[in-house]
Amino acid sequence: MDAGTQLEYEELKEEMRRMVVINMDKPPQNVHVIDAVQRLGVAYHFEKEIEEALQIINHAQVDDDIYTTAVRFRLLREYGFNVHCDTFNKFKDENGKFKESLIGDVKGILELYEAANFQVHGENILEEALSFTKFHLKLAEPKADYPLSTQIADALNRPLLKSLPRVVATTYIPIYEGYGTIDQNLLKFAKLDFKTVQHLHKEEIKEIRR
Structure with missing residues (x-):
């Protein structure tokens, strides 16, 4: 990484850190910020800020x-918070089944699927989910349509x-870019970080083989 790119990388990293901090008083918005930061593989830079958020x-x-x-549920479970699965009861109908209206929100049921994978033994509502x-x-x-189709396939597979x-x-990274309505600076930082980590790994392998 040349000096100019390194400077841009550091500036973008601090901008992303500020973004997490600035949104701390807006929990719903920050849930989505943290989710994107995590999926794009750059959360390790901001663990302290994410924990506080x-x-x-x-x-x-x-x-x-x-x-x-x-x-929200998935992130809290992943970071070790004691969050109860009863939070999903509001999405059930009078017969105790998940509401049929949820089916039209494909992104919503995709996230419910990801959250349900964090179940522990005895959480029947998450097994149902x-x-x-x-x-x-x-x-x-x-x-x-793409990229949602690819995101669904990836999630079902792993x-x-x-x-x-x-x-x-x-x-x-390509899925996030494909949605269009994204934070371009976050995308740029994620791509730079990915290349940086790849380069470091290659250098480490060279050292090991010497």
Whole structure:
């Protein structure tokens, strides 16, 4: 990495750090910021800020849609917070089944699927959610446009719980870019970081082989 690129990389990193901090008083928005930062493989730069943000998110009283609720639940579980699965009861009908209206929100049920994979023994609602979402995602995948179709296929093949961060970043960077309505600076930083890590790994391999 030349000096100019290195400077841009450091500036973008600090901008991303500020973005996490600035959104701390907006828990729903910060859920999506942290989710993108994590999937793009750059969360390791901001662990302290993310931990602080999730503390706030964990205690915030929110009434979010299925998408945000599921992402929030997954992130909190992943970072070791004690978050209860009862948060998904509001998405069930009077018969105790997940509402049919959720089927139209493919991104929402995709995130519910990812969240349900973080279940522990005895969490029946998450077992039901996993069955419900897997069934409808398999139906939705052939009809969905790119990049959502690819994201669904990747998730069904290997959910986030079973994936390594660097592998997730490899597949998610083009998906994130494909959605269009994205943070261009975050995308640029993720690409630079990915190349930097790749270069470091190659250098380490060279040293080992000497």
